[in-house]
Amino acid sequence: MSKKIVIVGAGVAGINAATKLVDNGYDGSLINIIDMGKDPHNRLPEEVMEGMLGAGGWSDGKLVVSTSQGGQLSKYCGETKALSLMDQVVENFRRFHPKPEEIFLSNPQEEPDFIKPKFTLRMSPVWHIGSNFLHEIAKNWYSYLVDKGVNFEWETKVTFIDFKYEYVELDNSLEPISYDELIFAVGKSGIDFAQHLAKDYELPDEPKSVQIGVRFEAPQKYFQKMIDVSYDFKLYQSDDKVSIRSFCTNNNAAYVAVEETYGDITYNGHAKKGEEFRNNLTNFGIIMEIKGIENPFEWSRNVVNQLQRDGKGLYYSPSRKPGTTSEGKDISAYQIQDLQQVRQVMGEYWDYVESFILDMKEIFEFSNDWGVYIPEVKYLSPEVKVDYKNLSLVQYPNIYFVGDALSARGITVSGAHGIYVAESLLRDKYHHEDIWYDGDIISF
Ligand SMILES: Cc1cc2nc3c(=O)[nH]c(=O)nc-3n(C[C@H](O)[C@H](O)[C@H](O)COP(=O)(O)OP(=O)(O)OC[C@H]3O[C@@H](n4cnc5c(N)ncnc54)[C@H](O)[C@@H]3O)c2cc1C
Numbered sequence: 001m002s003k004k005i006v007i008v009g010a011g012v013a014g015i016n017a018a019t020k021l022v023d024n025g026y027d028g029s030l031i032n033i034i035d036m037g038k039d040p041h042n043r044l045p046e047e048v049m050e051g052m053l054g055a056g057g058w059s060d061g062k063l064v065v066s067t068s069q070g071g072q073l074s075k076y077c078g079e080t081k082a083l084s085l086m087d088q089v090v091e092n093f094r095r096f097h098p099k100p101e102e103i104f105l106s107n108p109q110e111e112p113d114f115i116k117p118k119f120t121l122r123m124s125p126v127w128h129i130g131s132n133f134l135h136e137i138a139k140n141w142y143s144y145l146v147d148k149g150v151n152f153e154w155e156t157k158v159t160f161i162d163f164k165y166e167y168v169e170l171d172n173s174l175e176p177i178s179y180d181e182l183i184f185a186v187g188k189s190g191i192d193f194a195q196h197l198a199k200d201y202e203l204p205d206e207p208k209s210v211q212i213g214v215r216f217e218a219p220q221k222y223f224q225k226m227i228d229v230s231y232d233f234k235l236y237q238s239d240d241k242v243s244i245r246s247f248c249t250n251n252n253a254a255y256v257a258v259e260e261t262y263g264d265i266t267y268n269g270h271a272k273k274g275e276e277f278r279n280n281l282t283n284f285g286i287i288m289e290i291k292g293i294e295n296p297f298e299w300s301r302n303v304v305n306q307l308q309r310d311g312k313g314l315y316y317s318p319s320r321k322p323g324t325t326s327e328g329k330d331i332s333a334y335q336i337q338d339l340q341q342v343r344q345v346m347g348e349y350w351d352y353v354e355s356f357i358l359d360m361k362e363i364f365e366f367s368n369d370w371g372v373y374i375p376e377v378k379y380l381s382p383e384v385k386v387d388y389k390n391l392s393l394v395q396y397p398n399i400y401f402v403g404d405a406l407s408a409r410g411i412t413v414s415g416a417h418g419i420y421v422a423e424s425l426l427r428d429k430y431h432h433e434d435i436w437y438d439g440d441i442i443s444f
Helices: 012-023 079-095 131-147 188-200 220-227 296-306 340-346 349-364 411-432
Strands: 005-008 031-034 062-064 104-106 120-122 126-128 151-153 158-162 167-170 173-178 181-184 210-219 234-238 242-250 254-261 264-271 281-290 313-316 333-336 371-377 399-401
Touching (some): 005 012, 012 031, 012 131, 062 079, 062 411, 079 411, 131 151, 181 411, 210 220, 210 242, 210 254, 210 264, 210 296, 210 349, 220 281, 220 349, 234 349, 242 264, 242 349, 254 281, 264 281, 264 296, 264 313, 281 349, 281 371, 296 340, 313 340
Parallel strands (some): 005 031, 181 399, 264 371
Antiparallel strands (some): 104 126, 120 234, 158 167, 167 173, 210 281, 210 371, 234 242, 254 264, 313 371
């Protein structure tokens, strides 16, 4: 018995869920995907967070295969299953890639001696795709799903979900859409909406730690010896209160990206592939995970809000100016001459970032040739409580939270959430049709 499925959000999680379903014989015409962004042919590069493949579609396309990074997965399904789900996500990106042989794998095996006096290195395999290829992948993937009969509503925002009477309301139509099953995959751009639903329906949740810092940028030459060991190097320090790491490194043709959440500007980064885009820069997040803060979500929002000026985030450098986007536009950032405002707002936590930069300076010898975009944040809203076997809400078993909406923080984990839910829906369908489905093998 196939049910009508509505997927809110055509991001990494939603698209992987739909793909798993139609790959395994689910009737695509019963799947409605609604997204407030644009289809992959019309989405503009500055639309960083919305549209086909969501934030993942305009991201750097680093596919990290690790159960200790990028959010929770093994907690729900165990280590082995988590790795197998992430492999399926990587495989999907490979499958729709116009030149899969150009996907690059960085798989560090050993910590280099030169970092040891100051840092440890977190090691896991990372496949790198590059933003420009992601755009092509998004188009191929979209046409596959359309061919399978999946319905897409673009530039349509879901404004309300009635969990009881099972319908969604849209901003551009008076006609609600009903569902039997709903996959809630709104990512970071829908975090506000997720919060409203959690409040309205009194969904039980668990608080998450604060993840905040800056996006660091410098000429790549200083970091080349590190990049040769690990493309997406994760330098790591920690004490009882704070762990701090480099995160989401972009190289060669590396651009800082501007994100907007809750009306505030924060930063991220991505890299293109191809010599024509080369700018010989490296950028990465320096992110702290801070434990023990009361109301961590509100704390982060407040800090981010105070690190704005003239509707922009901040940029500090002893010698450099903010760069340009990959489209050649100036990066929206207000250049500050000293770090007083940042120190005031972040308090003692700024010392961790500063000391991390000083330690890097000793090892990589970049002197004053660096800059930081402030702030970078991973908003981890309280994680709603879900049934571990299929990520459905405890009180509403036909609503599934996935991806960044369930505190993921990366492409592979978000995509894996989507596939995990799809497997449960397939098990349900085939159970009713008296076919045994074990989650991995069914082909038609
Ligand atoms: C610049 C940048 C670079 C990144 N680089 C990497 C990287 O290299 N590797 C990595 O692992 N992760 C990276 N990330 C993070 C990664 O992209 C996300 O973790 C991932 O995309 C989350 O997937 P998701 O499906 O949960 O949400 P998303 O991919 O964000 O998709 C959510 C979708 O929901 C839609 N939506 C939201 N609210 C509504 C609504 N009310 N109605 C209708 N539609 C709605 C949005 O338009 C969006 O398309 C990057 C993020 C950014 C911004």
